[in-house]
Amino acid sequence: xxxxxxxxxxxxxxxxxxxISCTGTTSDVGRYNYVSWYQQHPGKAPKLxxxxxxxxxxxxxxxxxxxxxxxxxSLTISGLQAEDEADYYCNSYTSTNxxxxxxxxxxxxx
Amino acid sequence: QVQLQESGPGxxxxxxxxxxxCTVSGGSISSYYWSWIRQPPGKGLEWIGYIYYSGTTNYNxxxxxxxxxxxxxxxxxxxxxxxxxxxxxxxxxxxxxxAGWWEYWGQGTLVTVSS
Numbered sequence: 001x002x003x004x005x006x007x008x009x010x011x012x013x014x015x016x017x018x019x020i021s022c023t024g025t026t027s028d029v030g031r032y033n034y035v036s037w038y039q040q041h042p043g044k045a046p047k048l049x050x051x052x053x054x055x056x057x058x059x060x061x062x063x064x065x066x067x068x069x070x071x072x073x074s075l076t077i078s079g080l081q082a083e084d085e086a087d088y089y090c091n092s093y094t095s096t097n098x099x100x101x102x103x104x105x106x107x108x109x110x
Numbered sequence: 111q112v113q114l115q116e117s118g119p120g121x122x123x124x125x126x127x128x129x130x131x132c133t134v135s136g137g138s139i140s141s142y143y144w145s146w147i148r149q150p151p152g153k154g155l156e157w158i159g160y161i162y163y164s165g166t167t168n169y170n171x172x173x174x175x176x177x178x179x180x181x182x183x184x185x186x187x188x189x190x191x192x193x194x195x196x197x198x199x200x201x202x203x204x205x206x207x208x209a210g211w212w213e214y215w216g217q218g219t220l221v222t223v224s225s
Contacts, residue, residue, distance in 0.1 A: 003154065036211040038155070045204055045218050046155065051211035089155050093210055098170050099157040 004029065004090055004102035011108040017078040020105045022090035023071060028100060030071035034093035037066055037075045041086045049088075050075060077107070085109045112137040114205050114216035122199075122223050128192040132205030132216060139163060139181065143209035144188045146179060148201040149218075156201075160209040161188055168209070195223045 005023040012018040022029065022037075029035055033053045038046035048057050050066035053073065063078045073092070077084055090102035118130035132144070145160040159169035161179040169177045178191045192199060200223045206212040 034210050038212075045215040046212075047215075048211060048213045051213075057213055091155075091157070091211070096171065097168060099210065101155040101157065104154045 002100075004092060004100055006088075006090060006102040006105045008103070009106045009108065011110055012077075012080045013110045014080055014082065016080050017076060018080060018107065020075045020077075020088055020090075020107070022073040022075070022092075022102045024073075024092055024100075025071055027095040028092040029068065029073050031095055032093045033068070035066070035068060035073040036091045037064075037073075038089045038091070039084075039086045040089065046089065080109055082109050112207060112214045114207065114214060116203060116205050116216045116219040118219065118221070120220060120222060122195055122221060123225050124196055124223055125194055128190070128195050128199060128221055128223070130190045130203055130205070130219065130221070132188050132190075134186045134188070134207075139186045139188060140183055142207055144179075144181070145206045145209055145212060146190045147204045147206055147212070149204070150198075150201040151220075158190065158192075158203075162209075197223050199223050 035053045037050040039049050040046040049064050053068045054066040065076045067074050088105045113135045115133045122128045140163050143160045146158040161167045176193045181188045202218040202220050204218045205216040207214040
C-alpha cells in the first residue's frame with residue numbers, strides 16, 4: 001500500500017487561504033469517509049485537525065476545513081496565520097483494513 | 111484530560127527486539143482503541159497497529175510479521191514489541207488513543223537502532 005500523495009510544500013501570505021490536497025485511490029480515500037488531517041510543528045507530536053473528512057475536534061479553529069471529491073481529500077486553511085506554519089499529514093482507512101498516511105506537506109507563511 | 115507517556119530503551123541493537131510501554135493517565139484503558147505510530151527522523155508518519163480494550167489487534171501489513179501490541183489493564187498500560195529490528199526501524203514512536211483518527215498523543219520517544 002503506497003502512501004497518499006500530498007504536495008511537498010504550499011505557501012501563502014498572512015490572511016490568504018491555502019488548500020492542501022491528499023490523493024489516494026478507490027481503495028482508500030475514494031471508498032471511505034475516514035480521512036483525517038494532522039498538524040505537526042517541529043519537535044512536537046501531531047495534532048488532530050480534521051476527522052471523518054470534514055469534522056473538527058473541539059478546540060480546533062474554524063479556519064480549518066476539510067472536504068473530499070472522488071479520490072482526493074483537501075484541507076483548507078483560511079485566514080492564514082504565522083502559527084499555521086507546520087507540516088500537515090492526511091490519513092485514510094483502506095480496503096485492506098489498515099491506515100495509510102500521506103507524504104506530508106510543509107506549509108510556509110510568507 | 112487523557113495523557114499518554116511512552117517509556118523504554120532509546121537504543122536497540124540490530125536483530126534485537128524493540129520494546130516500548132505507554133502509560134495512560136486521566137482515563138481508563140478499558141475502553142477505546144490504542145495505537146502505535148512512528149516517524150523516522152525527517153520523514154513522514156507510519157501507522158504500526160492498534161489494540162482494542164477487548165484484546166483485538168490489527169497491524170500494518172508491512173510490519174505484521176514482527177509486531178505485537180498488548181494490554182496491561184491493571185497497570186493502565188499498553189505495549190509494543192517489534193522483533194528483528196534494523197536501522198530502518200529508527201524512529202520516534204508515538205502511543206496514541208484511537209483507531210482511524212487520533213486525538214490524544216504521547217510526546218513520542220526516539221528509538222535508535224545501532225550497534
